Amino acid sequence: MSASRLQTSNLAENVGTQPVFEVTGLTKHFGGIQALNNISFRLHKEDITALIGPNGAGKSTFINVVAGRFQPSSGKVFFQGRNIAGLPAHEVAHLGLSRTFQLEDLFTGMTVLENVMVGCHVRNKTGILSAGLRLPSTRAREKRIKEEAFEILKFIGLDDKAEEKTTKLPLGERKMLGVARALAMKPQLMMLDEPAGGLAAHEVAKLTDLIHKLKEEGMAFMIVEHNMPFIMAISQRIVVLNYGVKIAEGPPEEIKQDLQVIKAYLGGSI
Amino acid sequence: MNDRSFKTEISIAGFAVIIVLLPLIVKGNYFVSVMNLVAIYAVLAMGMGLLMGQAGLISLAHPAWFGLGAYISGILAARGILPAWATPFVSAVGVGIVAYVVGAPVLRLRSYYLACATLALLLITQIAAGQLSDLTGGHEGLLGIPVLTVFGFEFKKDLHFYYLSWALCLICYWFLANLLNSQVGRAIRSFNSSEIASASMGIDIAKYKRHAFVLTAIMAGLAGSVFCFYIRLAIPSSFEFPLLVTLMMMVVIGGIQDLHGALIGSLAVIWLGEFLRNYMKNFFTSMTSEVEAVFFGIIIIVVLIFMPDGLTGWINRIPSWGKRLYERKQTSNQ
Amino acid sequence: MFISETIQYAISGITSGSIYAIVGICWSTVFLISGVLNFSTGEFVMLGGMLTWLFISWGFSLLPAIFFGVACTVIVAMLMERIVIRPVRYPSETTFLLITTAAGSVIRGIVLIACGSDTRHIEPFLGSSPIMIGDAVLLPQVIIVVSVLVLIAGGLVMFLDHTLFGKALRASSINQVGARLIGIKINRVRLFCFGLAGGMGAIAGIVIAPIEFTGYSVGLMEGLKGLVVALLGGWTIRGTVVAGLALGLLEGLGAGFISTGWKDALALFVMLTFLIIRTLDLTSIKKLVYRHE
Numbered sequence: 069m070s071a072s073r074l075q076t077s078n079l080a081e082n083v084g085t086q087p088v089f090e091v092t093g094l095t096k097h098f099g100g101i102q103a104l105n106n107i108s109f110r111l112h113k114e115d116i117t118a119l120i121g122p123n124g125a126g127k128s129t130f131i132n133v134v135a136g137r138f139q140p141s142s143g144k145v146f147f148q149g150r151n152i153a154g155l156p157a158h159e160v161a162h163l164g165l166s167r168t169f170q171l172e173d174l175f176t177g178m179t180v181l182e183n184v185m186v187g188c189h190v191r192n193k194t195g196i197l198s199a200g201l202r203l204p205s206t207r208a209r210e211k212r213i214k215e216e217a218f219e220i221l222k223f224i225g226l227d228d229k230a231e232e233k234t235t236k237l238p239l240g241e242r243k244m245l246g247v248a249r250a251l252a253m254k255p256q257l258m259m260l261d262e263p264a265g266g267l268a269a270h271e272v273a274k275l276t277d278l279i280h281k282l283k284e285e286g287m288a289f290m291i292v293e294h295n296m297p298f299i300m301a302i303s304q305r306i307v308v309l310n311y312g313v314k315i316a317e318g319p320p321e322e323i324k325q326d327l328q329v330i331k332a333y334l335g336g337s338i
Numbered sequence: 339m340n341d342r343s344f345k346t347e348i349s350i351a352g353f354a355v356i357i358v359l360l361p362l363i364v365k366g367n368y369f370v371s372v373m374n375l376v377a378i379y380a381v382l383a384m385g386m387g388l389l390m391g392q393a394g395l396i397s398l399a400h401p402a403w404f405g406l407g408a409y410i411s412g413i414l415a416a417r418g419i420l421p422a423w424a425t426p427f428v429s430a431v432g433v434g435i436v437a438y439v440v441g442a443p444v445l446r447l448r449s450y451y452l453a454c455a456t457l458a459l460l461l462i463t464q465i466a467a468g469q470l471s472d473l474t475g476g477h478e479g480l481l482g483i484p485v486l487t488v489f490g491f492e493f494k495k496d497l498h499f500y501y502l503s504w505a506l507c508l509i510c511y512w513f514l515a516n517l518l519n520s521q522v523g524r525a526i527r528s529f530n531s532s533e534i535a536s537a538s539m540g541i542d543i544a545k546y547k548r549h550a551f552v553l554t555a556i557m558a559g560l561a562g563s564v565f566c567f568y569i570r571l572a573i574p575s576s577f578e579f580p581l582l583v584t585l586m587m588m589v590v591i592g593g594i595q596d597l598h599g600a601l602i603g604s605l606a607v608i609w610l611g612e613f614l615r616n617y618m619k620n621f622f623t624s625m626t627s628e629v630e631a632v633f634f635g636i637i638i639i640v641v642l643i644f645m646p647d648g649l650t651g652w653i654n655r656i657p658s659w660g661k662r663l664y665e666r667k668q669t670s671n672q
Numbered sequence: 673m674f675i676s677e678t679i680q681y682a683i684s685g686i687t688s689g690s691i692y693a694i695v696g697i698c699w700s701t702v703f704l705i706s707g708v709l710n711f712s713t714g715e716f717v718m719l720g721g722m723l724t725w726l727f728i729s730w731g732f733s734l735l736p737a738i739f740f741g742v743a744c745t746v747i748v749a750m751l752m753e754r755i756v757i758r759p760v761r762y763p764s765e766t767t768f769l770l771i772t773t774a775a776g777s778v779i780r781g782i783v784l785i786a787c788g789s790d791t792r793h794i795e796p797f798l799g800s801s802p803i804m805i806g807d808a809v810l811l812p813q814v815i816i817v818v819s820v821l822v823l824i825a826g827g828l829v830m831f832l833d834h835t836l837f838g839k840a841l842r843a844s845s846i847n848q849v850g851a852r853l854i855g856i857k858i859n860r861v862r863l864f865c866f867g868l869a870g871g872m873g874a875i876a877g878i879v880i881a882p883i884e885f886t887g888y889s890v891g892l893m894e895g896l897k898g899l900v901v902a903l904l905g906g907w908t909i910r911g912t913v914v915a916g917l918a919l920g921l922l923e924g925l926g927a928g929f930i931s932t933g934w935k936d937a938l939a940l941f942v943m944l945t946f947l948i949i950r951t952l953d954l955t956s957i958k959k960l961v962y963r964h965e
Contacts, residue, residue: 169535173532177530189540194521195522209521210519249539253540443948444948450709454943455947459944461940465937466937469934469937583773628888630781631781632781634774638774646761
């Protein structure tokens with residue numbers, strides 16, 4: 069009820085601009101468990117959108133379904149003008165959707181720089197023969213990738229640790245490296261899964277700065293987060309999930325007042 | 339910027355010089371023939387180590403590609419269908435095709451299940467080699483393989499094969515080192531630590547698994563091809579289960595993390611085997627590969643328990659030992 | 673003639689199938705509880721047969737020889753857990769695969785050094801006068817083999833379902849951490865499982881030795897066939913017994929009517945096909961089947 073009201077207002081606000089990303093009727097169930105139920109919303113480039121909800125609300129499942137790790141049971145996901153629902157993860161990545169992980173799944177056994185270089189994969193095709201024979205084209209490409217990756221590390225403030233192994237980084241820097249790696253893909257849309265989880269206050273501030281900078285360069289963001297002050301400060305739109313159902317959507321001020329959201333977070337039945 | 343690949347090329351060049359000069363320094367056919375085996379097995383171990391250590395694929399079918407390569411070359415040359423020099427290329431293509439066709443479904447399996455499936459592949463190949471006796475000569479082996487002749491040059495002596503095998507080995511090493519240090523190699527190394535993250539970076543995991551599998555299979559096939567011209571025989575017992583144990587040992591001893599681990603492993607294992615054979619002759623009347631496998635088995639167990647990084651792990655740690663010693667000296671001076 | 677031939681092949685199929693089933697149970701006992709696929713399982717089978725032969729050749733009579741054969745194999749299996757599996761610092765599938773394969777080749781090689789490479793034979797337990805079914809021959813030993821399978825499978829089911837320790841084993845196969853939390857000692861459980869697998873494998877190797885010859889190299893194939901049926905049977909006792917007998921029959925008939933040389937390849941091919949089919953995405957097919965519910 070309130071959800072549908074909010075959605076119509078959403079349409080009225082952004083009339084004229086094309087959404088970067090849109091889900092309609094997205095549903096996912098694991099056996100009998102309904103993890104996502106008929107989720108629909110639109111994401112515009114101008115708005116940093118946050119996806120919040122209590123534990124087990126289906127936030128991570130949402131990212132996993134959209135980014136191609138799980139197949140949706142039904143529903144559509146529009147991105148770059150086409151329905152990407154059910155595409156495998158690597159194809160979704162090629163279309164320009166990049167994601168990070170709650171527990172940073174870094175490539176252990178590689179250096180920090182190499183981790184970021186892997187992120188450049190989508191934009192750099194190398195054949196197995198030209199790589200093995202180290203043809204001039206490959207040499208040039210390798211050099212460029214390395215420079216690019218180093219630039220990104222500099223941008224994010226990790227350039228002094230480029231040659232270190234990932235296992236030696238503290239948690240905050242691991243998180244930032246996860247973002248750097250996703251950034252190397254030069255995505256249209258970035259989905260951050262709990263980027264501020266476990267970060268200290270000054271690190272959160274740094275992250276906020278970074279997101280604002282990137283947004284100005286035209287990158288769209290969707291952030292899944294638990295850290296409420298961070299979310300309220302950074303996002304322009306918030307989508308609230310509870311038990312796999314969208315219970316509210318709107319700007320932060322509205323969400324703060326929303327009775328259903330408060331109930332969902334504090335417990336109690338509707 | 340490209341210091342690592344530069345270092346690789348320098349070390350390969352240095353190693354090549356040593357290899358070229360060695361037969362001039364160490365006289366005797368025995369040394370050359372053993373080093374010949376080192377090179378051939380190093381190619382196999384490199385492939386297996388790459389799959390296990392870098393790509394995280396437990397493939398036990400490696401001896402099968404070796405055998406297949408040997409048989410394709412052997413049959414084509416022995417029947418006079420193709421001149422001997424052309425057969426290694428056909429072997430490479432043939433093994434590549436078979437590995438691709440087999441790899442596509444088999445590589446969907448993981449960990450133990452992949453190991454089981456590839457072990458089944460190995461044993462099926464072995465049984466087939468024994469059973470299709472019209473084609474392969476059965477358990478007695480395929481005879482009548484001609485001398486390998488390239489542009490009129492006849493590969494007759496051990497020394498000729500020494501240079502051929504080491505050329506193959508070093509080319510394979512160079513190719514794989516380049517590959518691992520490129521975008522393709524990073525893709526292959528990435529899914530070993532996290533398949534999900536790797537796929538999210540746009541890496542088509544199935545494709546790269548197949549690439550790695552087929553590429554190493556082709557290398558093993560080429561090694562088999564050279565081997566069959568060297569011993570002028572293709573026989574099921576040359577790629578049976580004990581070879582798998584030997585290869586495992588090379589990979590484990592050398593260390594699974596680095597490419598040159600396979601080279602070191604091959605050197606260590608082959609020479610250890612020779613030493614055992616010469617020394618144990620006094621104790622056992624029949625020093626078969628199975629008895630050798632006892633020692634190898636014990637060494638694998640000890641290495642896996644006490645030094646999981648293998649010899650390369652130790653060698654890599656030497657600089658840090660030196661540094662620590664230096665630092666200790668510094669502090670004691672102060 | 674055709675019928676009695678078929679019966680004959682079926683009998684030999686069931687005989688080897690029973691052995692596969694027992695070996696399969698050995699694999700799953702260890703795998704389910706410790707997560708280790710023990711690639712030297714087949715060597716326990718070989719050890720049982722060879723040790724019993726050894727004790728008989730030293731002048732022991734049959735029953736004590738069997739007892740010592742089984743006991744020694746159990747000790748070897750437990751020693752293996754203690755000195756090969758437990759000290760591993762970085763447990764991973766690759767490590768366990770390498771280390772158990774290595775242990776297997778050590779056992780195989782030692783037996784080769786100690787007993788030579790000749791094939792060995794144990795006299796049938798109940799004499800060798802056959803029971804005739806039409807023209808088909810049924811050796812009394814076959815009855816022993818099948819009843820050993822029934823005893824082992826039945827006993828294991830009873831043990832797991834009705835004793836406290838058995839229930840503890842099942843618990844730790846489901847959740848190792850949880851089992852540790854409620855006070856089950858995982859190390860001791862794993863040691864027990866290795867011993868159990870060694871014992872069962874040894875018994876299988878002993879009862880089959882009078883029918884099929886035994887030798888230092890029989891373990892590899894017997895072990896692999898056991899792995900095949902354990903996989904096919906979904907690591908359960910019932911499934912493994914059914915799969916073992918089915919594979920045995922298939923092999924028996926295949927070897928009889930088609931070719932003996934390819935007999936071993938058949939089992940491997942079945943495993944390969946099964947593994948590949950398992951990876952296929954069956955959801956689309958399931959949807960077709962269940963759409964009309």
